[in-house]
Amino acid sequence: MKVVLLPHGKKVEGLSASPEEIQANPPMTVAGLEGILKLVPTIKEMGPYTASYTSYSSRALNTASVLAMGVGMMFTMDPNITVRGNLDEKRTILYPGCGHENMAFWQMIGTKAIQNYFQNHGNDSTILAVTHRPIVGGIVGYARGITSEDGLNTLVNDPMLVSKGYVVIETNDGVNLTVVE
Secondary structure, eight states: OEEEEEEOOOBOOOOTTSOHHHHTSOOBOHHHHHHHHHHHHHHHHHOOOSEEEEOSSHHHHHHHHHHIIIIIOOOEEOGGGOOOEEEETTEEEEOTTOTTOOHHHHHHHHHHHHHHHHHHHOTTOEEEEEEOHHHHHHHHHHHHTOOSHHHHHHHHTOTTTTTTSOEEEEESSSSSEEEOO
C-alpha cells in the first residue's frame, strides 16, 4: 500500500484576539490555497487513489477542497489524522477538551490511521491523506524508529520533512512503514 501524506497549506496566524476555538482551528490563507493548487498536477499524477482522507480541521478541509476540485475526488474525514490544535505565535493552542494531545499521541493516531487504511483497502491500494505536520512527523518518525517527544519535535520542525509538499510511505502489512519520497 502506498500512502501520500499531504500536510495542509499555509494557515492564518496571529489570532490571539480570537476565541480559543478559532485560534486552535484557523483557516488557510489565499497563499496556502495557491500553494496546494500548485501541487495538484503532482498529486493527480501519483493516483489513481483507492481512497482519500482528510483531517476535519478547517485548514485541512480547505486543502482537501482544492484537491477535490483539481483532481476530482471525494474525501472522507478521519479523526486519526486530525490535530485538534494549532501552533500560533510560537504557542500551541489546543482545542478545548483536547489537552491530552502531544507528539506521542499524534504519532499513535497517525500510525493507527495507516493500519486502518491497510485493513480497509489492502496492499494494492493508493491512499491520499490530508493532515498536519505533527501527524506526518509522527508517521515518518515511527518508520524511522523515532518515538521520543524531543526526537519527534525535532523531526516535525525540520523544514526537509515535507520538502516536496508531501511525503510518500509504503507498507506491506500496515505496521512496518517505509518512507519512499
